[in-house]
Amino acid sequence: MQDNTPNNFFSSNKTLLDALKDGKEEAYEYIFLKYYTNLYSYAFRILNNESDTKECIQSTFCHLWDIRKSLNINDSLKSYLYRSVYNGCIDIIRKKRVLEKYEEKGFLDIYMYGVVQNPEAEIKLQGSETRKAVQNSINSLPERCREIFIRCRVMGYSHAEIASSLNISVKTVENQMTIALTKLREKLKNFILF
């Protein structure tokens, strides 16, 4: 998905940055199409709310346009965008007082260092072998098995909840989880998770 646009003109980062500074709309359209989906996915995992996410990404791009003349990007455009989105997310969280439950007990640092996905970690995860390995192994599970695994481990539903929503017995859920974990453990030996 990286460079199937005919705009090879923008393949060099320098030219792209210059075009952004000059306010070339094609350049903005190009980066919008290139990064929107992944930035959206990133922000959604922090904000967990569609309209906030949409708003956040939109204002990131609008802001970029607004400040184009004084645009000064030291590292890559990609990290600049992820960082801006991250800042935007923290701002929204601040305004909505989402973090009050961390704040009142003095756990904000746990949130900021441990829980929230920072832009560097997000970019690293995107290209990481770990991510590929996890995705491949989970995709290789039989469909039903995969669905049960994701509902249980990622979405955090209990076995009973999964059983009733899929209309199967708790025993079946347990069996499928055993199958999933055995297979994943084989493939992802270095993980303590499985």
Added chain:
Amino acid sequence: MRLTKYMFNKMYKESINPSDNLLSKILSGKAVSSEVEQFALWIKDSQNERYFEEYKQLWHTLNSTPASTQRSDQSLISFLNYVESSKRRERFRRRVLYWGSSAATLLIMAGIYMVLWMAGTADDYNKLAFSELKYNSDSIKIELSDGSVINPLSSKSNKSLLSDLNSGEDGLLQEIREINYLNRVKSISDSSDTLRYNAVTIPPGERFVVVLSDGTKVYLHSGSYLRYPICFGSASREVTLDGRAYFDVSKSKVPFIVSTEDMKVEVLGTSFDVEAKKSAAKSSVILIEGSVKVHTHGISRIIAPDEMFSFNREIREGIVKIVDSKAMTQWKDGILALREISFNDMLSSLSTWYGVEIVNRSSVSPNERFYGKFDRENIEAAVKTIALSAKVRYRIEKGKLIIVDYK
């Protein structure tokens, strides 16, 4: 009874990890207050912390919700509309300014222009470039016995000097932030001349490790000074400290002594943390394992693991408190843990830790107490945490971090 690997794993997993359900709620922001509390307690354990790191990767890998094509198309259209209308506004402003022939009109219009322009650039405080912060530029200095001073992190010539100094086959500058005297034992101890000393000074924002000739490892905190013999003699092992250091002392019959401005800490072999800055009001010793003897102003105290002895210089009183010694000495691994500390003390600790100047113009009450863990690598997360919890804003001015009230 046969315990299958699976059963064992399952039991093991369940004991360290009460429920992925909770972790999933934490990551999706759905956890309620009591769950946050449960999580905060659980993640204190370093094994759990590792588990969570991995779980977080799994969650982020499998939980991505990319925008639909429809959504991204819609958003692109509304973005391009924004671009168009902003261009129109700019053209309009230029034309108006151009046609404003009388000075009066020009002034009024320029006023409007200024207002519009300022509206566009205000509220930029959160888009701050942390790269504009000016970091402490002093370097780590090692003073050699002949009085010359070198910087172990700088040029190659210094490095060769250092390895001359260390003269071991194993090339002693193992890591760039460590200097090792271990091999000196054989090479020097035969020629039993008087002790030769080196001294190392760590500026704010830096950390450094010195491995002494007996294998004792000393982790030096930012803003500290340590003076030590290149090779210990057979009668004693004594070093001088100003600032803060964590000692991992090799076992030996020869006592190891840390001298500071007003304390002597004596041990045989153990791990402990000494904080004794000449300019500070308090000095302290925290023991991780073994036992140490502290002498200060005619008092001698033996302290036990997880105890902290602190001496208040103003009222000349020493007290022993029970502390979580592991948590309080995490700074040696790059994590600064602060507890029950006032806003100003927190800022001054962070200023030393990160090597940046911090100016406090806020009115945070000195009675408020702060807790926090700060990663060495991430000043931005640190500042955001502080801004959120103390309800202040920040900006960067001439390389300094300025803290102001939120209004």
